[in-house]
Amino acid sequence: MSNPLLQQLNDLEQEFETKLNDLSSDTDKLTQAELLNFKSYYLGKKGALSEILKGLKSVSPEQRKEIGPRANELKDKFLNRLDRELKGLEINEINQKLASKKIDTSLLERDLALDQFAGAYHPRNLIQREIEDVFLSMGFEILDGPHIEDEFHNFEALNIPADHPARDMQDTFWFDKSGNDSEQSGHLLRTHTSTIQVRGMLSRKPPFRFIAPGIVFRCERTDASHEMVFTQLEGMMVGEDISVGNLIYFMKTILKEIFKKDVEVRLRPGFFPFVEPGFELDIKCLICNGKGCSVCKQTGWVELLPCGMVHPNVLKAGNIDPEKYNGFAFGLGLDRLVMMKYGIEDIRHLQSGDLRFNTQFKAY
Numbered sequence: 532m533s534n535p536l537l538q539q540l541n542d543l544e545q546e547f548e549t550k551l552n553d554l555s556s557d558t559d560k561l562t563q564a565e566l567l568n569f570k571s572y573y574l575g576k577k578g579a580l581s582e583i584l585k586g587l588k589s590v591s592p593e594q595r596k597e598i599g600p601r602a603n604e605l606k607d608k609f610l611n612r613l614d615r616e617l618k619g620l621e622i623n624e625i626n627q628k629l630a631s632k633k634i635d636t637s638l639l640e641r642d643l644a645l646d647q648f649a650g651a652y653h654p655r656n657l658i659q660r661e662i663e664d665v666f667l668s669m670g671f672e673i674l675d676g677p678h679i680e681d682e683f684h685n686f687e688a689l690n691i692p693a694d695h696p697a698r699d700m701q702d703t704f705w706f707d708k709s710g711n712d713s714e715q716s717g718h719l720l721r722t723h724t725s726t727i728q729v730r731g732m733l734s735r736k737p738p739f740r741f742i743a744p745g746i747v748f749r750c751e752r753t754d755a756s757h758e759m760v761f762t763q764l765e766g767m768m769v770g771e772d773i774s775v776g777n778l779i780y781f782m783k784t785i786l787k788e789i790f791k792k793d794v795e796v797r798l799r800p801g802f803f804p805f806v807e808p809g810f811e812l813d814i815k816c817l818i819c820n821g822k823g824c825s826v827c828k829q830t831g832w833v834e835l836l837p838c839g840m841v842h843p844n845v846l847k848a849g850n851i852d853p854e855k856y857n858g859f860a861f862g863l864g865l866d867r868l869v870m871m872k873y874g875i876e877d878i879r880h881l882q883s884g885d886l887r888f889n890t891q892f893k894a895y
């Protein structure tokens with residue numbers, strides 16, 4: 532005896548397969564919503580499978596025994612197929628998203644235009660940081676001081692009294708000198724970072740050692756090696772029994788770190804009112820190795836670092852007993868150092884703010 536419900540189930544299976552194949556072959560139509568509609572059409576409460584099973588009432592018990600397992604088999608099969616399609620759909624969506632956000636690893640990390648906006652350290656800052664690191668590692672503090680100073684800190688405390696001709700060595704920018712305005716008279720833009728020696732001495736007790744980098748101002752005619760605004764790095768060490776040997780050791784160490792090789796140095800006598808004895812420390816020219824070139828003016832040596840043993844009058848002005856303590860001080864011209872290190876021939880480049888110059892020194 533033929534079983535009409537079984538026949539209907541077989542037809543339904545056929546139809547399900549064909550329609551699902553149709554749907555999944557058209558990627559535009561195949562969406563999650565479409566698949567869920569499909570599922571409820573065949574397997575929902577009022578879906579095609581349930582409709583067929585309503586006919587169970589009118590078939591014989593033997594036929595019913597055949598139909599039950601077949602109906603379950605179909606249900607499982609449909610669920611499995613739909614599940615596979617849904618998973619495939621999800622994977623497809625993920626792949627599509629990935630494809631649209633693909634990272635092109637062959638692109639350069641930054642292009643030139645971006646680099647200019649990203650900013651970079653000025654070569655002076657690069658060297659300053661390097662020097663600060665080395666001095667910090669040798670136990671020095673880093674101090675700062677004001678750009679506007681009074682005569683006491685810029686001159687008097689440094690053993691340069693009002694009538695001393697050494698004042699003429701550092702022509703500077705004065706605020707109102709008429710004396711009409713008592714707030715401003717006697718104030719100036721600092722001519723050197725040595726002012727911070729005074730501030731450092733007055734605010735601590737020996738032994739101490741510190742450096743003090745900063746910009747300074749002088750009323751100069753500008754040319755390839757002179758600027759009105761430039762940078763110095765002052766250093767001072769005060770304690771008991773400090774010698775010229777200590778001074779040379781620290782200076783050689785720092786120069787070795789900066790130039791990444793041993794540099795030969797020589798000391799010449801030099802006059803600065805705040806040190807006694809005072810020296811000019813020269814380094815053997817790194818451009819020509821001492822043979823003589825335009826950078827060292829054919830002498831084989833480059834003047835780099837004025838320094839000396841702190842004058843007793845300066846210690847006294849800093850409230851330090853010169854009978855008990857002594858020390859050394861130095862004033863490194865940072866701009867000249869930058870020029871030597873990077874082979875820059877004109878100091879004015881440093882202040883120009885020209886991106887074509889600044890962006891050549893990249894370190895972020």
Ligand code: DAH
Binds near residue numbers: 724839
């Ligand atoms: N302040 C001096 C200048 O600007 C440089 C200097 C010379 C600093 C000798 C020092 C030093 O500390 O000991 O010309």
